[in-house]
Amino acid sequence: MEVAVIGAGYVGLVQAAGLASLGHRVRVGENNPEKVELLRAGTSPIYEPDLEAILGEGLATGLLSFEASNQAVVGGAEVVFIAVPTPQGDNGAANMSIVSAVLDEIAVKLSESTLVVFKSTVPVGSVAKYQQYFDERNPGVTVLSNPEFLREGSAVSDFFHPDRIVIGTANQRAAELMMELYRGLDAPVVVTDPISSEMVKYGSNAYLATRITFANAMANLAEAVGADVRDVLLGMGYDRRIGHHFLSPGPGFGGSCFPKDTRALVAIAEQADYDFALLKGVIEVNDEQRNHILRKVVRAVPAGIDGAIVGQWGLAFKAGTDDTRDSPAVELAIDLTGLGARVRAFDPRASIDLDGVELVADALEAAQGADVLLIATEWSDFQAVDLRQVRDAMSGSVIVDARNILDPDAVRRLGMEYYGVGR
Numbered sequence: 001m002e003v004a005v006i007g008a009g010y011v012g013l014v015q016a017a018g019l020a021s022l023g024h025r026v027r028v029g030e031n032n033p034e035k036v037e038l039l040r041a042g043t044s045p046i047y048e049p050d051l052e053a054i055l056g057e058g059l060a061t062g063l064l065s066f067e068a069s070n071q072a073v074v075g076g077a078e079v080v081f082i083a084v085p086t087p088q089g090d091n092g093a094a095n096m097s098i099v100s101a102v103l104d105e106i107a108v109k110l111s112e113s114t115l116v117v118f119k120s121t122v123p124v125g126s127v128a129k130y131q132q133y134f135d136e137r138n139p140g141v142t143v144l145s146n147p148e149f150l151r152e153g154s155a156v157s158d159f160f161h162p163d164r165i166v167i168g169t170a171n172q173r174a175a176e177l178m179m180e181l182y183r184g185l186d187a188p189v190v191v192t193d194p195i196s197s198e199m200v201k202y203g204s205n206a207y208l209a210t211r212i213t214f215a216n217a218m219a220n221l222a223e224a225v226g227a228d229v230r231d232v233l234l235g236m237g238y239d240r241r242i243g244h245h246f247l248s249p250g251p252g253f254g255g256s257c258f259p260k261d262t263r264a265l266v267a268i269a270e271q272a273d274y275d276f277a278l279l280k281g282v283i284e285v286n287d288e289q290r291n292h293i294l295r296k297v298v299r300a301v302p303a304g305i306d307g308a309i310v311g312q313w314g315l316a317f318k319a320g321t322d323d324t325r326d327s328p329a330v331e332l333a334i335d336l337t338g339l340g341a342r343v344r345a346f347d348p349r350a351s352i353d354l355d356g357v358e359l360v361a362d363a364l365e366a367a368q369g370a371d372v373l374l375i376a377t378e379w380s381d382f383q384a385v386d387l388r389q390v391r392d393a394m395s396g397s398v399i400v401d402a403r404n405i406l407d408p409d410a411v412r413r414l415g416m417e418y419y420g421v422g423r
Contacts (some may be wrong), residue, residue: 001025001181002076005101006070010036010046010155010256010323011119012083013147017051022184025330027077029070039066039379047322047349050156055143060236079181081146083119092263093110093271094123095231103130103408112140115174121201121261124268125193126170132419144169144176145194152255153320159380161186168197177374202268204277205261211246212253215280216289219249219422225307229422249421251328251376251402252289254317259326268364269415290328293374293402295337296419302373302399306340311394313363314377316350324350329376333357336374344370348381354388391416 001024005016008030020026029394030036035045042056059066067073073117074080076334084102089095089306099120116134118126127143134141137342145168150158165187182189190200215233222229229249237244253259262283269276301308317327324330330352333343339358344358347367350389351359360366375382383405391397391414398417399406411418 002077004073004080005083007083014155014159015119016151017054018059021054025063026065027073036066036068048155070105071109071320079115079117081117081119085119086122087409088260088263091267093267094264097194107137109237110138110141112250114141116141116143117146124195125199142174143196144174152323156315164188164189164190166197166200168192168194184203202261202265205257207260208246209253209262210282213285215247215249217285224420251293252286254326254328256325267311281353290331296400297372297374300400308341308371310336310341310343311366311371311373312343312345313375313382315345315347315352316377319377319379322349324352348379364393367393373399375401375403378405387414
């Protein structure tokens with residue numbers, strides 16, 4: 001099948017390379033010429049396990065190609081995926097300006113009977129809105145929804161082994177063509193109306209964000225009553241109705257999806273005159289969780305945080321990715337420098353450019369001379385660091401483990417203080 005993908009970000013790249021692996025001819029449009037040159041050379045501009053391997057396979061077979069022109073890739077395409085950003089607007093709703101600009105650019109170049117598929121997370125009602133747009137400009141085009149459920153750090157695996165494939169369309173031909181496109185994947189297919197499909201994406205992310213927030217709230221309560229939240233959540237998770245996934249306390253959820261999509265769903269509810277009080281509470285508790293961690297770090301320096309050195313392990317919003325968008329780790333670094341601290345940070349993959357934050361080469365260098373050590377991202381690499389060397393490198397003696405990845409007893413046996421989350 002002839003496929004075009006507009007946007008070479010996390011979603012677009014994985015979608016394009018994955019479809020090429022399934023035997024489709026895929027052309028990718030990306031408006032950044034430097035990124036296009038990298039991709040043509042088989043180099044991914046983002047870190048995602050196994051992505052460069054399938055990019056290389058697609059380039060080698062000739063089934064995958066990249067162009068710096070969106071118009072150049074859509075001609076003759078049977079299916080055009082829109083995988084461009086829909087950032088959060090001032091009112092919390094998704095900003096569709098990039099999507100609209102792309103559609104304005106490609107509308108006249110689309111063949112009759114082309115499917116335009118929203119892979120980007122779009123507001124409820126977007127399929128209907130843009131179907132009307134095409135009905136006025138290119139009546140043969142069908143617009144539909146096919147939301148993505150990729151997890152950064154395991155996106156390639158998620159593409160080839162999805163929990164489900166959701167297709168939002170009332171057009172039988174469009175549904176059949178999409179099922180044929182994904183025929184090589186073994187997964188349940190949910191064909192529904194476009195509005196329900198759009199809601200599936202928001203509902204999934206909001207529910208997972210709620211689980212994370214619940215785990216954090218339980219951790220804070222565990223601290224108050226003297227329980228160990230890891231044992232509490234372990235005991236809860238063995239209940240088949242609950243499970244263990246997304247019940248790991250930390251500094252709050254982050255990344256490019258959960259913060260944006262929870263706020264967008266609240267905005268959608270407000271437009272429908274529904275007060276989504278539950279989700280508003282989730283957002284409020286999540287915002288407060290970072291402050292809870294910040295207070296632990298500040299309390300760990302009795303002489304005052306102003307002028308103190310904070311060693312920080314982790315900048316990415318979670319392990320397995322170099323993505324720092326809406327990262328609680330980055331926000332903590334910003335908060336700490338705002339209080340006058342000097343942050344010496346190390347992350348195996350991620351980097352940032354922030355005043356007051358010094359990026360160093362390894363975890364031990366981040367701990368050197370630190371008054372307190374903050375573990376902000378759950379990289380397994382950090383569990384392999386020799387804590388004796390950490391103790392000897394630090395000026396202070398406190399580790400604030402915002403991800404609960406260290407053994408508290410092991411830290412305390414070395415004469416250090418350990419502050420976890422709910423422990």
